[in-house]
Amino acid sequence: MTRPTPKVGTSQLGVGYWGRDPSTHVEALQTAERVLALNYDKVRAMGLPFRLWTRVNDTFGNTRIKQCSCWNDTAKQSDAPCYSCYGNRYIPGFLKFNYITTFYSSIDTDLTLTNVVPEKTVTPFRLTLAPNAVQGTIITPPFLVPRVVLGQWESHLDAYSRDPLNIITSEWTVDGGVTWQPTSLLGSSPQYNPRAGATMQFKITLYRPTLQTKPPLFEIFRARFPYVPAFRIRAAPTPGTPFYHNDDCLPGEILILRTWEQERFRREPSGVRTETEGYRYWTIPLNYFNHEIDRETPKAALGRDHFLEEARGPETGARYIATKHDYSRTFKIFTRQDFNLRRIIGDHNDRLTGEALMRVW
Numbered sequence: 257m258t259r260p261t262p263k264v265g266t267s268q269l270g271v272g273y274w275g276r277d278p279s280t281h282v283e284a285l286q287t288a289e290r291v292l293a294l295n296y297d298k299v300r301a302m303g304l305p306f307r308l309w310t311r312v313n314d315t316f317g318n319t320r321i322k323q324c325s326c327w328n329d330t331a332k333q334s335d336a337p338c339y340s341c342y343g344n345r346y347i348p349g350f351l352k353f354n355y356i357t358t359f360y361s362s363i364d365t366d367l368t369l370t371n372v373v374p375e376k377t378v379t380p381f382r383l384t385l386a387p388n389a390v391q392g393t394i395i396t397p398p399f400l401v402p403r404v405v406l407g408q409w410e411s412h413l414d415a416y417s418r419d420p421l422n423i424i425t426s427e428w429t430v431d432g433g434v435t436w437q438p439t440s441l442l443g444s445s446p447q448y449n450p451r452a453g454a455t456m457q458f459k460i461t462l463y464r465p466t467l468q469t470k471p472p473l474f475e476i477f478r479a480r481f482p483y484v485p486a487f488r489i490r491a492a493p494t495p496g497t498p499f500y501h502n503d504d505c506l507p508g509e510i511l512i513l514r515t516w517e518q519e520r521f522r523r524e525p526s527g528v529r530t531e532t533e534g535y536r537y538w539t540i541p542l543n544y545f546n547h548e549i550d551r552e553t554p555k556a557a558l559g560r561d562h563f564l565e566e567a568r569g570p571e572t573g574a575r576y577i578a579t580k581h582d583y584s585r586t587f588k589i590f591t592r593q594d595f596n597l598r599r600i601i602g603d604h605n606d607r608l609t610g611e612a613l614m615r616v617w
């Protein structure tokens with residue numbers, strides 16, 4: 257399947273204003289369009305796929321996004337080890353690009369709890385078994401799948417077993433709880449991949465064998481599906497080329513290109529020393545990977561609210577923050593963004609950029 261090279265939308269060209277020299281103006285716009293089209297082609301032909309996440313730094317009027325119970329109003333800080341907000345104040349902390357995520361945390365008030373009570377001695381708050389119960393359940397409110405599902409569902413549970421005999425299970429239903437399936441099956445085949453219009457619910461069951469056994473703890477459950485399709489980026493495989501050159505750009509991924517290694521010269525008594533500053537990377541505005549984004553808004557730009565993850569090859573899973581951004585505009589049209597990638601190390605000494613970001617699901 258081929259995909260036409262996206263063109264610049266004419267609605268954004270300032271129709272009606274032609275300045276003093278109409279022909280120069282039209283030529284300028286055509287130049288910008290050519291630059292953009294060429295950049296699209298380069299990224300399509302040679303880009304490397306990276307998964308992208310976006311920080312949730314506001315509630316955006318979404319009632320499910322809540323300030324996390326770990327947020328300390330005095331210190332203006334979250335708990336770095338928090339799985340509910342990933343040290344990021346707002347639950348769920350980060351969202352995978354081009355996915356719709358539904359999430360249920362221990363502080364949600366619309367959960368149906370049976371033999372389950374809040375545990376508020378430490379933050380973030382969790383849910384646990386009532387003192388007189390060996391088994392209890394958490395059932396989420398109905399979730400109506402709001403869009404066409406263009407890929408596989410994924411789900412993730414953050415809960416803690418505090419005794420080897422604790423059992424924690426998670427299940428889902430699309431028939432109001434008549435039949436429940438383990439979440440390990442969710443997305444595993446078309447039969448287990450709920451479609452637009454389905455009404456889903458999730459159930460977490462906590463179990464301990466005796467009242468004397470320490471009970472398990474529930475923190476947060478997340479499930480998500482892609483609403484933007486994968487697309488073919490290259491022609492048929494060529495023998496001898498790295499396998500990712502022949503792969504699709506999967507949902508949640510963007511394509512980026514590496515340019516050159518930056519060098520910094522430092523004068524020392526023994527002479528001039530060169531230090532590598534890492535590679536420079538670039539990509540096109542993000543609206544290419546999600547047509548609902550307006551190219552001329554901050555949403556089309558990679559920035560401080562994003563992190564990237566290597567999607568193919570030996571370093572799959574390595575995470576990076578983009579720094580030293582440089583946004584190119586050709587005659588007022590956003591055509592290209594350049595940046596450095598700083599590898600995130602999951603070191604406990606590096607609270608802000610490390611530990612929490614390496615945990616994000």
Ligand SMILES: [Zn+2]
Binds near residue numbers: 325326343380
């Ligand atoms: Zn938190």
